[in-house]
Amino acid sequence: MRSLVVTVRLDDETQQRFERERARWFPAGRTQVGAHVTLFHAVPGELRDDVETDLHDVTGPPFDVAVTGVRSLGRGAAYVLHSDELTRRHATLQRAWWPHLTRQDRQPFRAHVTVQNKVDPATARRTVAELQAAFAPFPVAALGWSLWRYDGGPWTHLIDVPFR
Template sequence: MAGDERALIVTLLLEDQAQARFDRLRAEHFPAERNHLAAHVTLFHALPGGQRPAVDAALARAAARPPFDVEVSGLQLLGRGVAYRLRSGELSALHAGLAAEFDPWLTRQDRQRLSPHVTVQNKVEPAVARELRDRLAAGFTPHAVPARGLGLWRYLGGPWEPLAEHPFAG
């Protein structure tokens, strides 16, 4: 829809095998009635929908770079959920460049330091989250997963509408 003002979301896209693994974990551990989304790595939570052409163009420019790996570095307790922490200097630099371009539109949340992660459980009792974190941590080994590009989505009040994918060049 032209002129749609609903918020835009920007994500880092992971290669298919890693995405499928995180999706399986999310399907298994996220309360089904609240699980409207595939697993994702949110970079920006709420850019203005009316700026879609400018956001899309910025993502296309940012994606004109080689793919890179992101380290899955550990597990993070979210209070009422569990996430896998991610770490990458290249991702931090990419995010900083986009944040500079999007600066006039950034919300307070999107101005915070990037803490990339993939949430596989949320909206559960804290004890349930602690148990899952401990169980997943027991067999965890840090490893790298390839990032394949940037995704643009429109927030629909729960679900997200996919708008564009910008694969990394190379």
């Protein structure tokens, strides 16, 4: 059974902004999915019912997330996001799924939106420098969770769970 991916849904205006950034900076033909904030990369698909239940349980009202900077990914660039509330909700889900998580998903949470990946390091450094030069912090709204199935490249959207 294919693994599950959990992301946080952002407000439409910000989502479109990040989509434009990915379209500009990602190598042509290399994007498999749209812009996203991944909380978990590979939750076992066998846990789908439990995951859906937990996502419905770990909600609360929508909240703001701060976009605080730009960072290098070595072979790409990402916007850095910060929210104590997002970190808290992530930790709750991480504890619930801990025995089933991969090493990557057991790491401390570092929220970000990748806008460039799979380029040579020199290209990535130039992109980071350009993004940093134009950067000003801005808020985004976190509106809910999205659950996806990883299909060996592209993802299939399964459900959205709105914050309430």
